[in-house]
Amino acid sequence: MRCLKCRQEAWVELRRHNAAYCNTCFVTYFRDQVGRAIRVHQMFTPEDRVLVAVSGGKDSLALWDVLIEAGYQADGLYIDLGIGDYSGESKRVTEHFAAARGARLHVVGLEEEYGYTIDLVAAKTSRKPCSGCGLTKRYLFNRKAAELGYDVVATGHNLDDEAATLLGNVLHWQTGYLARQAPVLEAEEAGLVRKVKPLYRLTEHETAAYAIIRGIDYIVEECPNAVGARSLLYKDALNVLEERSPGAKQSFLLGFLERAQPAFSAEDEHELHPCVECGQPTTTPRCAFCRLADEMTRPGPTRRRGRRRGRRDPVGNRQPAAG
Numbered sequence: 001m002r003c004l005k006c007r008q009e010a011w012v013e014l015r016r017h018n019a020a021y022c023n024t025c026f027v028t029y030f031r032d033q034v035g036r037a038i039r040v041h042q043m044f045t046p047e048d049r050v051l052v053a054v055s056g057g058k059d060s061l062a063l064w065d066v067l068i069e070a071g072y073q074a075d076g077l078y079i080d081l082g083i084g085d086y087s088g089e090s091k092r093v094t095e096h097f098a099a100a101r102g103a104r105l106h107v108v109g110l111e112e113e114y115g116y117t118i119d120l121v122a123a124k125t126s127r128k129p130c131s132g133c134g135l136t137k138r139y140l141f142n143r144k145a146a147e148l149g150y151d152v153v154a155t156g157h158n159l160d161d162e163a164a165t166l167l168g169n170v171l172h173w174q175t176g177y178l179a180r181q182a183p184v185l186e187a188e189e190a191g192l193v194r195k196v197k198p199l200y201r202l203t204e205h206e207t208a209a210y211a212i213i214r215g216i217d218y219i220v221e222e223c224p225n226a227v228g229a230r231s232l233l234y235k236d237a238l239n240v241l242e243e244r245s246p247g248a249k250q251s252f253l254l255g256f257l258e259r260a261q262p263a264f265s266a267e268d269e270h271e272l273h274p275c276v277e278c279g280q281p282t283t284t285p286r287c288a289f290c291r292l293a294d295e296m297t298r299p300g301p302t303r304r305r306g307r308r309r310g311r312r313d314p315v316g317n318r319q320p321a322a323g
C-alpha cells in the first residue's frame with residue numbers, strides 16, 4: 001500500500017476515503033481535518049482563549065496537541081473525578097503531556113472542591129456512574145471556563161462518539177438532545193460558554209494513529225465504568241455496519257448534521273435561568289449538579305431509587321463528556 005500523497009509506504013489506511021497515508025502525510029491530513037472543522041463552523045479564532053477538556057485519553061490529548069501546534073491559545077482543564085486507579089493514571093499522563101509542552105493545565109479535584117467522587121456516586125446511589133460523571137463534567141467544563149474567562153470549551157468527541165450518541169438519540173427519539181447535537185453549541189444564554197468539537201470528522205482509529213505517530217503518552221485502558229455502557233454497544237453496532245460498508249458512520253453523522261439537525265434545532269425551546277444555589281444556567285430552580293453534590297455530601301444512605309427521567313442538562317447534549 002502506498003501513500004496517497006507522496007507514494008512512500010503507507011502506514012494508516014482510511015477505508016472510508018479509499019486512501020492510505022504515510023506517517024508524515026497522515027499528520028498533515030489529520031491537522032487539515034481539524035482546521036477545516038474549526039474554519040467551516042467558525043469555532044474559534046487565534047484571538048480566542050480556548051479551554052480544552054482533557055481526560056488523559058487519546059482524543060483529548062490529540063486535540064490539545066493539534067491546537068498547540070497550530071498556535072491557538074489552548075489551555076487544558078482536567079477534572080480528577082475520583083475513579084479508582086484510573087483517575088490517578090489519567091491525571092499523571094495529562095500532567096506529563098502539559099509539562100512536556102510547557103502548556104497551562106487547570107486541575108479540578110472533585111473531592112477536594114465539591115466533597116464527592118464518581119466512585120461515591122456509584123456506591124451511594126442507584127444512579128449509573130456515567131450519568132453522574134457526565135453531568136459533573138459538563139457542569140464543571142462550563143463553570144470553570146466562565147470563571148477563568150475562556151471564550152470556548154473544546155472537547156475531544158470524535159466521529160465514532162458522535163455517531164454512537166446520534167444512534168442512541170435516534171433509537172429513543174430524544175428530540176431535545178438531537179436538537180443540540182452539533183459540532184458547535186452556541187453560548188446563547190448568560191453564563192453559558194460556547195462548546196465545540198473539532199474532532200467530529202475524525203474517527204477513533206485516526207485519533208489513535210495520530211497520538212501514536214506524535215508519541216503522545218495517553219491512557220490506553222478504558223474507564224472501568226465504561227464496561228457495559230450503552231454507548232459501547234452503539235459503537236459496536238456501527239462498527240459492524242462500517243466493516244461491511246465503509247463510510248456508513250460518516251454519512252450517518254454528517255447527513256444528520258446537514259439535513260436533519262436544523263429541523264430539530266428549530267423546534268427546540270428551553271428557558272434557562274440562574275440556579276438559586278450556584279448561579280449556573282439551568283432549567284430547574286436548583287441545578288442538577290447542586291442537587292447531586294448535596295445528595296453526595298449529605299450523611300447516610302440515599303433513599304431515592306430508580307432513574308429520574310426527563311431532566312435535561314442545559315450545558316450540553318447528553319453524551320459521555322469527552323474521552
Ligand code: Q46
Pocket residue numbers: 083118129130131133134223224225226320321322323
Ligand atoms: S469517565 Fe465518566 Fe466516561 Fe468513566 S464514568 Fe462513564 S462518563 S466511562 S467518558
Ligand code: ZN
Pocket residue numbers: 275276277278279280286287288289290
Ligand atoms: Zn447549581
